[in-house]
Amino acid sequence: MNNFSYTKVANVEQAISQLNGDIRNKIVAGGTNINDLLKYFITKADKIVDINSITENNAIIRLDNGGVRLGALHTNADTAYDPVIEERYPLLSKAILAGASAQIRNMATNGGNLMQRTRCYYFYDINTPCNKRDPGSGCSAISGHNRIHAILGQNDNCIAVFPSDMCVALAALNATVNISGPEGERVLAFAEFHRLPGDTPNQDNNLKHGEIITSIDLPAKGFEKNYSYLKLRDRSSYSFALVSVATGFDLENNRIKEARIALGGVAHKPWRIPEAEDFLKDKEPSRENFSEAANIILKGSKGYEHNSFKIMLAKKAIIRNCFMALHPESQRPGAKPSL
């Protein structure tokens, strides 16, 4: 392990001051990802800034606009089991509980979940080239083992996927991210938070050095009547998504008034194509329409030696999850999906 100093801060102002806009000063929250990154020499730090004592970001608050604010330091477990989230945003609750394990969710924070790094095997193996870890060194996954990698939005610089479950639901719900930094406060739409690899695959998101996520806002609309989160993976627990889908519908007289569909496990960021959601507007919830929406979402998809199966898997997952969203009661433990 590299030597680093460790400091605890009591508020956001102190955190920003300690980070000092320097890339080598890193935040630790739950520590479930950054501790591994430090131990494996993937991330190097001069200073670790422990933000766990900041009390101002550790709650779930109802907002005047009908929405809800999730504190960045609230844990994933406390968020998923919060009565307001369970009742009004069950899609989010379900997505969080599909991730990791109970122990990890007890430690993992909401801010840390947005900032977690890819699970590409080569990113974690410092003996292999990886443009995300070591810009300009190349991408080992393109001609290597690429079963878990991207089929959408990738390029030859990086084909990694962003592994979060929670963020797929946040993308579908049109969440916004509240950020504080040396230049003050700003708000980013969820779709603008994470990045595609482009020419800078080392940058996962648009948070600047020295900034801190303080909270995440959910708009009033939670799709609590018709929602579903489907996660397809190699093991049924403790495993990252090969493909996941978050779906929310607003239905009236057997017509779709509004649709939201976001995918996880397929791209460098949660994948949402508004054109597909517009296509479903005012349409009947039918297999034919869901299939066409899936085609629009997956347009331009491209697989590699070991992950081409994901394209068909994603199509089937989208269609299946659209049906599941029509019958959210089918998602209770033990219930069979209604297809």
Ligand SMILES: Cc1cc2nc3c(=O)[nH]c(=O)nc-3n(C[C@H](O)[C@H](O)[C@H](O)COP(=O)(O)OP(=O)(O)OC[C@H]3O[C@@H](n4cnc5c(N)ncnc54)[C@H](O)[C@@H]3O)c2cc1C
């Ligand atoms: C074995 C294992 C299995 C997992 N499975 C899943 C899964 O199936 N699905 C899933 O979604 N996730 C999964 N995870 C990932 C887990 O959800 C994340 O590690 C966790 O959410 C990160 O939160 P944390 O508070 O522990 O972050 P930390 O490890 O403390 O920090 C992670 C990163 O976020 C930064 N950071 C933390 N808080 C802030 C903030 N407020 N502002 C700015 N930067 C911040 C840190 O500097 C660091 O770069 C798994 C993790 C493990 C170890």
Ligand code: SF4
């Ligand atoms: S896919 Fe991205 S993270 Fe994985 S080896 Fe290639 S550059 Fe690195």
